[in-house]
Amino acid sequence: MYHSQISGDKDTIKIRIKKSNLTTQVTSKLLKSEGGKGIKMFPILMLPITRVLRNELEHRWRQNNTGDKDNQEPDEQSVWGHSIPTPILHKIFQHLCLQEGSLPMLIRLSKVCKLWRNVSLSPSLWQKVDLNWVRERFRTDQKLNWLIDNRLAICQDLNLGVWKLRNIQTSLEYLIEHCPELRGLNLSGWKGLNADNLKYITQECRKLERLDLSSINSTSAINAQPLVCLAQTMNSRLTHLVLAHNKLAGFTQIMSALAANCPNLQLLDISNIRTFAHNTALLHIEKIQSGCPKLRVLRITNSQIWLAPATVAEQIASPGFPMLEELSLAGIEDDQTTTARSVDDDGIERILKNSTKLRLLDIRGCIRLTDSGLVKVPAWDLEHLFLSACYITRSQNAGLELIVQKWSHSLLEVDLAWSTATASLDAAVQALAEKGDESPLRILNLCGSSVSLEPVKAILMKCPNLHSINLQSCRALPRGIKRLYTGSAVNNLRQSLQDKPKTESNESETDQQSPEHANVSGNT
Structure with a gap:
C-alpha cells in the first residue's frame, strides 16, 4: 500500500510505503528449507497455529504486562511450552517476524513462558529490527550497546531513525564492529551526522547495501563530497539510497557519481530536496538511466529538481528504465520550483522510456502534463x-x-x-x-x-x-x-x-x- 500526504508545515510531502502478504514467500522458503515431516506440514498448519498462538499471546500478555518485566520470566509454564517442538515454534516466530517485524513482537512472545522466551532470544529472529519501537527515554548510547551485545549479533537490517546519541562516532564504531552482517541501515533524523561519520560507515561496513540518510542536515546544506565518496566507495554494493528531506549542495555532482559508480542501484529517493542556492537543480535523467539500469523506484516528490535538457541523440541512446516499478513526481501547487511544475509530456516520456513494468505513478500537481502524454506511458x-x-x-x-x-x-x-x-x-x-x-x-x-x-x-x-x-x-x-x-x-x-x-x-x-x-x- 502506498500513502502520501501533505505534512503539517505544508511545504513537504511525506511518503509511506508498506508491503505485506508474505505468506506465499515464507511458505515456499519453508518447503525448501528442511526435510522433517513436521516442517513439511508447517505451511498447511501455519494459519490455524498462528491464530491459536495469537490468542495465547494475548491472554499471557494481559497476565504479565502489569509492570516493567522485560527481563523477567513468567512464573507459570504455558501448555504450549510442552506441546510444540522448538523447531516448529521457531518457524512460527520467524513467520510472525517477517510479517510484523521483530519488535515489539518478540518482546511480547518472550513473556508467554520460558520456552517462548528462550526461542524469542534466538539471534536468527533478530535480523530485521526497527528500534523506533524503543521508548524515547531509553534511546541512549548505553541501551544501544546493550542491544548490540545481546540481540543484534547477526542483524541484517537495522532502523535507528531519530535516535539522539551523544557520541555518534563511538556508537557507529561499536555497531559496525559487532554487527558484521549489516546490510541495511536507517539513520534518518541524525542531525549530528557529519562527513567523517559517512566516510567511516561506507568504508568499514563492508556488506552495507541499503542506506537511509533522510533529514540529517540541521542548518547548513550537506556538501557533495561525502556523498560522492559514498557512491565511489560502495560502488556496485549500493542498492538503496534515501536522501529525502535534506538541503544539498552540488546535487548534479552527486547524481553523476551515482550514475558512474552504482550500476546495481534499485531505489533512489530524492524527495523534498532543497538546493543550497534556493534555485532548481538539474537532473540528467539519461545519465541515471545508462548508469543505473536496475532502478525500480524513483521518487522526486516535491523537490527543487528539474530535468536537464538533452539532445535527441542522447535521448535515443538512453536505455530508459526497463525495471522501473514506481515513479513519484508529485508536488504542492504553491511551489513553482518543484519537478511537478516543470515536467511535461516530453519529460514523462524521457523518464518512462521502456518502463513496461511500472506499477505506481504519482503525478499529483503536474499542471503541464496532458492526456496524450499519459496515454503514451508504455506500462x-x-x-x-x-x-x-x-x-x-x-x-x-x-x-x-x-x-x-x-x-x-x-x-x-x-x-x-x-x-x-x-x-x-x-x-x-x-x-x-x-x-x-x-x-x-x-x-x-x-x-x-x-x-x-x-x-x-x-x-x-x-x-x-x-x-x-x-x-x-x-x-x-x-x-x-x-x-x-x-x-x-x-x-x-x-x-x-x-x-x-x-x-x-x-x-x-x-x-x-x-x-x-x-x-x-x-x-x-
Whole structure:
C-alpha cells in the first residue's frame, strides 16, 4: 500500500510505503528449507497455529504486562511450552517476524513462558529490527550497546531513525564492529551526522547495501563530497539510497557519481530536496538511466529538481528504465520550483522510456502534463494512479476516460481528488465501473471533486472489491454521504444507495444510519 500526504508545515510531502502478504514467500522458503515431516506440514498448519498462538499471546500478555518485566520470566509454564517442538515454534516466530517485524513482537512472545522466551532470544529472529519501537527515554548510547551485545549479533537490517546519541562516532564504531552482517541501515533524523561519520560507515561496513540518510542536515546544506565518496566507495554494493528531506549542495555532482559508480542501484529517493542556492537543480535523467539500469523506484516528490535538457541523440541512446516499478513526481501547487511544475509530456516520456513494468505513478500537481502524454506511458498493468490537482482532472476536454480505460483491468487504487471537470470525471468513474466483477479496484479517492451521484452508485454496485471510497467535500453529492468510507462502511453505503436513493429530504435519516468511521490517512 502506498500513502502520501501533505505534512503539517505544508511545504513537504511525506511518503509511506508498506508491503505485506508474505505468506506465499515464507511458505515456499519453508518447503525448501528442511526435510522433517513436521516442517513439511508447517505451511498447511501455519494459519490455524498462528491464530491459536495469537490468542495465547494475548491472554499471557494481559497476565504479565502489569509492570516493567522485560527481563523477567513468567512464573507459570504455558501448555504450549510442552506441546510444540522448538523447531516448529521457531518457524512460527520467524513467520510472525517477517510479517510484523521483530519488535515489539518478540518482546511480547518472550513473556508467554520460558520456552517462548528462550526461542524469542534466538539471534536468527533478530535480523530485521526497527528500534523506533524503543521508548524515547531509553534511546541512549548505553541501551544501544546493550542491544548490540545481546540481540543484534547477526542483524541484517537495522532502523535507528531519530535516535539522539551523544557520541555518534563511538556508537557507529561499536555497531559496525559487532554487527558484521549489516546490510541495511536507517539513520534518518541524525542531525549530528557529519562527513567523517559517512566516510567511516561506507568504508568499514563492508556488506552495507541499503542506506537511509533522510533529514540529517540541521542548518547548513550537506556538501557533495561525502556523498560522492559514498557512491565511489560502495560502488556496485549500493542498492538503496534515501536522501529525502535534506538541503544539498552540488546535487548534479552527486547524481553523476551515482550514475558512474552504482550500476546495481534499485531505489533512489530524492524527495523534498532543497538546493543550497534556493534555485532548481538539474537532473540528467539519461545519465541515471545508462548508469543505473536496475532502478525500480524513483521518487522526486516535491523537490527543487528539474530535468536537464538533452539532445535527441542522447535521448535515443538512453536505455530508459526497463525495471522501473514506481515513479513519484508529485508536488504542492504553491511551489513553482518543484519537478511537478516543470515536467511535461516530453519529460514523462524521457523518464518512462521502456518502463513496461511500472506499477505506481504519482503525478499529483503536474499542471503541464496532458492526456496524450499519459496515454503514451508504455506500462499496461498500472496498479496505483494518483492524478489529483493535475491539468488532466481540471480540463473539460481532457481524455481522462481514455486514461482510466487503459488501466481499468489492473488498477487497485485511483486518486481523482479535487477534479473539477465534471463531465470527464463522471465518464472516468463510469469507465472504472465497466469492468464489473472483474474490477480489482480497492481504493478510490474523490475528495473535493465534482463527481455526480450516478457514477458513485455505479462504482459501488459494480466493483465488489472496493474497500475504501473518499466522498468528503464532493459538492454535487447530498450532504449525508460526504464522508470517507472504509471496510464495512462501504457495504453499508452500497446497501443504503441500493435500497433508498439519496435525496435532500432523507439526509438526516441517512446520517443516523451511517456508522462512524475511523480516520485513516488518505491521499490529498
